[in-house]
Amino acid sequence: MSKIHMRVYRGNSEGGQLKDYDVEVAEGMVVLDAIHNLQATQASDLACRWNCKAGKCGSCSAEVNGKPRLMCMTRLNEFAEGETITVTPMKTFPIMKDLATDVSWNYEVNKRIPPFTPREGADWHWQQKDADRAQEFRKCIECFLCQDTCHVLREHDKKTSFAGPRFFARIASLEMHPIDGLDRTELLKDQHGIGLCNITRCCTEVCPESIRITDNAIIPLKERVVDKYYDPLRMLWSAVTGK
Amino acid sequence: MDTDVRTQKGLGVTLRQDNWWGEPLAIASALITFIVYMTWAALTPTGPHGEIWYKWGSYISPAFSPYISPSWFKWSPAILILWAPAGFRATCYYFRKAYYRAFFQDPPGCAVGEEAREYKGETSFPFILQNLHRYFLYLAILLVINHWIDLAYAFTKEGPKTYYVGVGTLVLLVDTILLTFYVGSCHAWRHLVGGKLDCFSSCPSNNIRYKIWCNVTKINETHGFWAWASLFTVGFADLYVRLVAMGVWTDYKIF
Amino acid sequence: MSENYQSFEYDVLVIGAGGAGLRSAIEASAAGCKTALVCKSLLGKAHTVMAEGGIAASLATVDSRDSWQQHFSDTLIGGNFGNHWKMAELHAKQAPERVRELEKWGAVFDRTTDGKGNINVRHFGGHTYKRLAHVGDRTGLELIRTLQDKGVHSGIDVHMECTIYALLKDGDRIAGAYGYFRETGRPVLFKAKSIIVSTGGIGKLFSVNSNSWECTGDGFALAYLAGAELADMEYVQFHPTGMVWPHSVRGLLITEGVRGEGGVLKNNKGERFMFNYIPPKYQGKYAETEEEANAWFQKVVVEGQKEEGVKERKPPELMSRDVVARALWNEIKAGRGSEHGGVYLDIASRRSAEDIKKKLPSMYHQFKQLADVDITKVPMEVGPTCHYMMGGVKVNPETQESTVRGLFAAGECSAGMHGSNRLGGNSLSDLVVFGKLAGENAAAYAKLTSMPKIDDSVLAGLNKEMNQPFENKGEVSYAILADLQTAMEKGAGMYREESLLDGCLKDLEALKERLKKVAAEGNRLFNPGWHVALDLRNMLIVGEALARAAKERKESRGGHTRTDYTTYSKDFAKKRIVVRKKGEAMEIVQEDLPQVPAELEAELIKGGFLKAEILKQLRGEAPAH
Ligand SMILES: Cc1cc2nc3c(=O)[nH]c(=O)nc-3n(C[C@H](O)[C@H](O)[C@H](O)COP(=O)(O)OP(=O)(O)OC[C@H]3O[C@@H](n4cnc5c(N)ncnc54)[C@H](O)[C@@H]3O)c2cc1C
Ligand code: SF4
Ligand code: SF4
Ligand code: FES
Numbered sequence A: 001m002s003k004i005h006m007r008v009y010r011g012n013s014e015g016g017q018l019k020d021y022d023v024e025v026a027e028g029m030v031v032l033d034a035i036h037n038l039q040a041t042q043a044s045d046l047a048c049r050w051n052c053k054a055g056k057c058g059s060c061s062a063e064v065n066g067k068p069r070l071m072c073m074t075r076l077n078e079f080a081e082g083e084t085i086t087v088t089p090m091k092t093f094p095i096m097k098d099l100a101t102d103v104s105w106n107y108e109v110n111k112r113i114p115p116f117t118p119r120e121g122a123d124w125h126w127q128q129k130d131a132d133r134a135q136e137f138r139k140c141i142e143c144f145l146c147q148d149t150c151h152v153l154r155e156h157d158k159k160t161s162f163a164g165p166r167f168f169a170r171i172a173s174l175e176m177h178p179i180d181g182l183d184r185t186e187l188l189k190d191q192h193g194i195g196l197c198n199i200t201r202c203c204t205e206v207c208p209e210s211i212r213i214t215d216n217a218i219i220p221l222k223e224r225v226v227d228k229y230y231d232p233l234r235m236l237w238s239a240v241t242g243k
Numbered sequence B: 001m002d003t004d005v006r007t008q009k010g011l012g013v014t015l016r017q018d019n020w021w022g023e024p025l026a027i028a029s030a031l032i033t034f035i036v037y038m039t040w041a042a043l044t045p046t047g048p049h050g051e052i053w054y055k056w057g058s059y060i061s062p063a064f065s066p067y068i069s070p071s072w073f074k075w076s077p078a079i080l081i082l083w084a085p086a087g088f089r090a091t092c093y094y095f096r097k098a099y100y101r102a103f104f105q106d107p108p109g110c111a112v113g114e115e116a117r118e119y120k121g122e123t124s125f126p127f128i129l130q131n132l133h134r135y136f137l138y139l140a141i142l143l144v145i146n147h148w149i150d151l152a153y154a155f156t157k158e159g160p161k162t163y164y165v166g167v168g169t170l171v172l173l174v175d176t177i178l179l180t181f182y183v184g185s186c187h188a189w190r191h192l193v194g195g196k197l198d199c200f201s202s203c204p205s206n207n208i209r210y211k212i213w214c215n216v217t218k219i220n221e222t223h224g225f226w227a228w229a230s231l232f233t234v235g236f237a238d239l240y241v242r243l244v245a246m247g248v249w250t251d252y253k254i255f
Numbered sequence C: 001m002s003e004n005y006q007s008f009e010y011d012v013l014v015i016g017a018g019g020a021g022l023r024s025a026i027e028a029s030a031a032g033c034k035t036a037l038v039c040k041s042l043l044g045k046a047h048t049v050m051a052e053g054g055i056a057a058s059l060a061t062v063d064s065r066d067s068w069q070q071h072f073s074d075t076l077i078g079g080n081f082g083n084h085w086k087m088a089e090l091h092a093k094q095a096p097e098r099v100r101e102l103e104k105w106g107a108v109f110d111r112t113t114d115g116k117g118n119i120n121v122r123h124f125g126g127h128t129y130k131r132l133a134h135v136g137d138r139t140g141l142e143l144i145r146t147l148q149d150k151g152v153h154s155g156i157d158v159h160m161e162c163t164i165y166a167l168l169k170d171g172d173r174i175a176g177a178y179g180y181f182r183e184t185g186r187p188v189l190f191k192a193k194s195i196i197v198s199t200g201g202i203g204k205l206f207s208v209n210s211n212s213w214e215c216t217g218d219g220f221a222l223a224y225l226a227g228a229e230l231a232d233m234e235y236v237q238f239h240p241t242g243m244v245w246p247h248s249v250r251g252l253l254i255t256e257g258v259r260g261e262g263g264v265l266k267n268n269k270g271e272r273f274m275f276n277y278i279p280p281k282y283q284g285k286y287a288e289t290e291e292e293a294n295a296w297f298q299k300v301v302v303e304g305q306k307e308e309g310v311k312e313r314k315p316p317e318l319m320s321r322d323v324v325a326r327a328l329w330n331e332i333k334a335g336r337g338s339e340h341g342g343v344y345l346d347i348a349s350r351r352s353a354e355d356i357k358k359k360l361p362s363m364y365h366q367f368k369q370l371a372d373v374d375i376t377k378v379p380m381e382v383g384p385t386c387h388y389m390m391g392g393v394k395v396n397p398e399t400q401e402s403t404v405r406g407l408f409a410a411g412e413c414s415a416g417m418h419g420s421n422r423l424g425g426n427s428l429s430d431l432v433v434f435g436k437l438a439g440e441n442a443a444a445y446a447k448l449t450s451m452p453k454i455d456d457s458v459l460a461g462l463n464k465e466m467n468q469p470f471e472n473k474g475e476v477s478y479a480i481l482a483d484l485q486t487a488m489e490k491g492a493g494m495y496r497e498e499s500l501l502d503g504c505l506k507d508l509e510a511l512k513e514r515l516k517k518v519a520a521e522g523n524r525l526f527n528p529g530w531h532v533a534l535d536l537r538n539m540l541i542v543g544e545a546l547a548r549a550a551k552e553r554k555e556s557r558g559g560h561t562r563t564d565y566t567t568y569s570k571d572f573a574k575k576r577i578v579v580r581k582k583g584e585a586m587e588i589v590q591e592d593l594p595q596v597p598a599e600l601e602a603e604l605i606k607g608g609f610l611k612a613e614i615l616k617q618l619r620g621e622a623p624a625h
């Protein structure tokens, strides 16, 4: 057992402050353990979300020393001896209390994405290579860390016109599904604002599931939007051949 | 002072403790160095007394190839060529990231504050033109072919029958290979060869496209590396040809 | 403190948004009922999300010999015939259709490698053939995401981060539910014609467990308090392979898939001890020597040969969980355990690093990130961990209705399907099969009835109860929780004994007294200390039911192992222990467990799916252990 120094954000929608704590820790602990320790010994009403403590549910998202992280997958021995560990709630979303933020906006966006719609008469026999792309995106645990870090949401607060990386990955999983028959390109361009993404890749860097959001979802989707809306030759071709 | 860390805003505001500014700084410096050098090189095909600097023997600086110099054009012939690779790189998905971060601070780093200003991303002029990247790709493919032809010449000296391999040949060889990988790992290319398909197994031609797509995907994962490596070798190839032409360096013959 | 509660009215209210809850809500809504779903966490975070290995269904896409009869028989043998046969039958018959339905709703299962493009299936303990449809090692996530996306587009109202504290009744029938929003602490009333509880398991009652914080057994307690009967509460599954180190992740699950991919269990002498623990019911079905097991591994796992043509039998590491967990425990007890009190699970020496990373990516990361252990190089340390509750709300197998009119149960919190021990993969299929049935029948019932009435005075009482911790001055809830977990682990854990169970019950009494005085700091805004205080009521009820039922069953069977009654007993083989509320006391009764009809049994024996001798052993009519 040893002690570490932590600063944890305490507050609610009216505002808040970093509070200092000294916490007992043992070998192998993660940040979430330290928070739980705090709850059990010093601050029983400290709000934070968690479920699995194994990086599988995406509940315990927060910012550790300014970086969006899963608290349950951030080991304390990552930090230097004597380093203060600062834990704050995700900045992009309105705060509820302490480390819990109101992420309901994400669920609203999801509702606006037309669901999986199989093609008429589709053949349900398909190969692993057709499944691979969709499966990568379906690894998403909805931790919303990518949404938190994306500057379009974090700095420019475009929540009304931009779906965010999590939902580009979701749309990609549908658009690249071999059986799905819908075309969501227009929605992508207009309602979900894919043009606002300037592919600066913070989402990819932060994703705990290592989904290559920018390279494998956003850019290919941008190219599909180009096919339909920005490529003069292709548009001409489509107009002539109807394809 | 606002002591609530959640409401603090502004350029560089962050709780990150690491040197997040290191990367954009390095990238900005490297890009500026390259741009300054290439601009000077492009505008300087010849020395003060008209001595030719852009080629030496059968080596030609990649910045001047193909060499097109219509009589009415009074400026450096590189200008007629370089807009294409410049446009290609400027609209490249990798370089876009690099300069949006390094030059526009949009964002300066992940989870690092920005200046408050209207943000339109790539939805309005000029950045909406990024969508034309694939047209630059078409040109880049032509340029790569042209590079390979130049390289074939670089294996000769004084006519096609006399084989020659000098250090310069190797410099151009490396440059050509890296450029090929750079273009071959392009995202727009990855889309065209197969990425646009929803189902890979549905018909035989899709299966072939799937194989190509897989290979492109493999090198696409390191697109940023190819982008920088080829940027460096293009600059270096020009410098090499130039210095040899100037007589500062001597081209060692290997065989 | 504001007592003005929010109020909603629904035809069908589903409590719990795991696989079972989501599936039933989809069904109820499709039947045209106004449906709501409430859950304690955010949508999509329920414990189901952690399921790794797969979902069992006799799709027969890889091994054409598979059939519902075999799945049914495996389930009964795995459950040591403690199952309600009808549930097991419905489950085995309907699972394939439910899995294909998931695919139609957008689930992307791994595909077979034979080029035919079917859903691929894998091996799991106790299943005769390859039978688990899966998506890498994140099948639960796929299931929940698929259902979630289907659900949000089916017009279901979702109330997230809302805890139900009590079920309300109108006379004998269910009338609604009362609870609070976790964020604001504000009370909420749901009036409903029918209610489905699908609140998952009880893992958090034990100190070493693989479950999420939500698994506090709420549904069991809610139903019990509303007068419903609970059954099989003594059957708790301890999964053999939980992490044992570092301490902070003790209990975290290591998927059975590791063994399916060739991982072997060894003690500190390097011996593969599982060969010494093959019980009679599995004799002849598993390899008896290392050479045979290795040959099977080489042919089936490494070379991917069809098992149909392989004469060797599978390694004993792949037996059902109760058997493996007991073997581990014995090794550890006998001093042959590993450094941190587990045994070794070794895949490093069996598969190449690339294979391990490809087949078991999340295991690789889990160990790398949480324990600094590279499982491609060194063996893992594993030990038993509390994993699954076989018992729960007693339901009508065909309608999923409990003994309270209008109250239904599905998923882990319902009893019967798995008997005394669940086979891996049978839970996810349980969720969708019985989720659908519960939704269907809850909707049918709702359509026949009028909106019940709710007595306001009850609500005032509930408010007072919920607020009590803020009035109290005393210890906060966390210490009580920790002591409860220790008491359960010690007194009613993997090995049970009359005196230990008595001790446990005594401990629980003492904890009940402490809980009366538990205090909460701060206010009702998102206050975890207060939440735990309220959850503890449920945990104590469930703990008591568990211990009492365990005391009643004087034999060892599956997830219920007694050191004072070590064999299957004839007296209990055809009995199930039922727990119900009588006044303020808990009543324990033995009921007859419906038995597989003789005709069906004969048919299964004739078809080679079941062996008559094994049946005899399990029924305590022939020596077994
Ligand atoms: C690590 C792990 C791996 C597993 N792997 C597999 C596997 O490979 N295959 C398999 O078949 N099974 C597996 N299982 C078992 C399986 O995942 C669970 O049994 C199953 O998910 C339970 O689902 P459920 O719908 O019954 O409940 P849960 O998924 O537990 O959902 C419970 C829901 O009820 C809500 N709830 C609880 N109490 C209240 C309340 N008071 N008020 C309101 N809402 C409430 C919760 O918020 C939650 O939404 C695994 C389990 C674990 C722990
Ligand atoms: S790549 Fe696009 S979506 Fe991802 S963080 Fe950057 S701007 Fe946001
Ligand atoms: S894409 Fe990655 S970062 Fe974004 S929500 Fe999903 S798992 Fe989290
Ligand atoms: S608690 Fe589930 S991801 Fe951290």
Ligand code: FES
Residues within 6 Å of the ligand: B088, B091, B092, B093, B094, B095, B133, B137, B182, B183, B185, B186, B187, B188, B189, B223
């Ligand atoms: S994306 Fe970089 S060259 Fe096309």
